[in-house]
Amino acid sequence: MKRLLIDINSIVPYYVTGKVNGIGRTTLELIQALAGIKNLPFEVVLYSQNMKGIGGRNTGLPFKTKHLYLPHREKIDKLLAWFPIKECLTGYDIMHIPHNFEYVYSPEKCVVTLHDALFMKIQEEAFEHEKMKQIVPPFMRQCKHIITCSESSRRDIVETMGIEPEKITVIYWGIKHDLFFPQKDKLNIRDKLQSKFELSSPYFLSVSCNAERKRTDVLVRSYIALSREQTLSHDLVLVWGNPPLNLLKEVKNSSVATRIHFLKNISDGDLALLYNGAEAMFFPSSYEGFGLPLLEAMACGVPVITCHNSSLDEIAGNAAIYLTEPLFDSLIDVMGRLDQNTIDTEPFVENGIKRAAQFSWEKTAKETIGVYLDALK
Incomplete structure (x- = not known):
């Protein structure tokens, strides 16, 4: 053999x-x-x-x-x-x-x-x-x-x-469908989020790292800028273990410092929980070979917001809300409308679950x- x-x-x-x-x-x-x-x-x-x-x-x-x-x-x-x-x-x-x-x-x-x-x-x-x-x-x-x-x-x-x-x-x-799937018991999810991460408000999620192309710093700055334009009902949660010090300083000096949460050393089980508890998942990368967080979030029944570049639209298909350039302005626009619940996300949730099932x-x-x-x- x-x-x-x-x-x-x-x-x-x-x-x-x-x-x-x-x-x-x-x-x-x-x-x-x-x-x-x-x-x-x-x-x-x-x-x-x-x-x-x-x-x-x-x-x-x-x-x-x-x-x-x-x-x-x-x-x-x-x-x-x-x-x-x-x-x-x-x-x-x-x-x-x-x-x-x-x-x-x-x-x-x-x-x-x-x-x-x-x-x-x-x-x-x-x-x-x-x-x-x-x-x-x-x-x-x-x-x-x-x-x-x-x-x-x-x-x-x-x-x-x-x-x-x-x-x-x-x-x-x-994708591991026995781990990443829609959890129906929302009350139980909220209790676990409060117990594990002290998250009690609705939130937007981002799963990232320090790579420049991820542009998560732009997402954070867009959230801060949006907070000056409207009263936000959603927090921003970032699975990001080592954000740069200059960004942390900007967050600390903002009026929404307590609304922005940086989480690290997250297990796959807790990641699935965070996806399920999110109102939307932002993935504003400028280049990806695949984009695994898109797939995981869609499998959990979470609407995803990403960009038309590299492999991202190939993977997300019709299951994503797409950002445009300049990114900063587009993030403020989409995040603001999601926060005010003026975007119907249900079709994206349904399409995302169907899309993720193919992998x-x-x-x-x-x-x-x-x-x-x-x-x-």
Whole structure:
């Protein structure tokens, strides 16, 4: 039987700190979904690399594991790429790298998930985009096949890296419908929100991070500006663990400082609760390879407000209220009308639930298996 090696180094932080980024999260969901499919036509081996021994065995999944007791650091990885160490250690026929890039000895034996071409189109100070411009495109040209999570990302990869479209397969991310679904008991939701987060007022929600493209700072400043124009009945809740200090200072000096809530270290269960309690979810990003919070919010029956760019309208379809540019003015307009209940959100709720039902991790896993089988031929 052919052997598939999946590099799961992106999920190691989950077993160390309980937190993981979007790429780690989707990798974990994928291997969990693969484990739920019976009689896989190949052997799966989970590969990890660190000095602590944390890796595949921590997942509890019924796959073989291989661990290399070396630091997972760039200098070490570059050195390893000169020798067929992984090949000798694991004997794999094809390796899946689900986190955009890795230094490897045999790129022609790799299937790579390149989540987006963000670094080719946008420069953000917090990330090494210039470096990625140098190392990622050659690797994409050398690898066996590329998986990406939206048609928008495929277009960007083709246009910016000169990759043949036939080498790229679009496989949408999924959603855990047993976790993200509409909770009907609104009284119970309000009680839990008050107990867990001291949230008693209706609120708008945003799920974000410090990436500049998320434009969550614009959302916060729009809320503050709107508060000067009308009396707000909704608070603003942001799942955002490390907002910049200058923004926190602006919030503190505003008249709505007690109405803006920053939450961090939120579990998936609490995130589902926050979605269900929200009147609307704002996601004003300027670029996304997919936009998982859109899908989660729609699955919970929450109207979403987002932008017509990159993959966002591809994922949200007719289930979103779309912002226009300039963003600041559009946010004030839409937020103000939602606060005054002059937008009928029920059609967006219904369309969102139907839209989200089309996505599942089982479907993602089955389509990914098809790519593996083609690569193993």
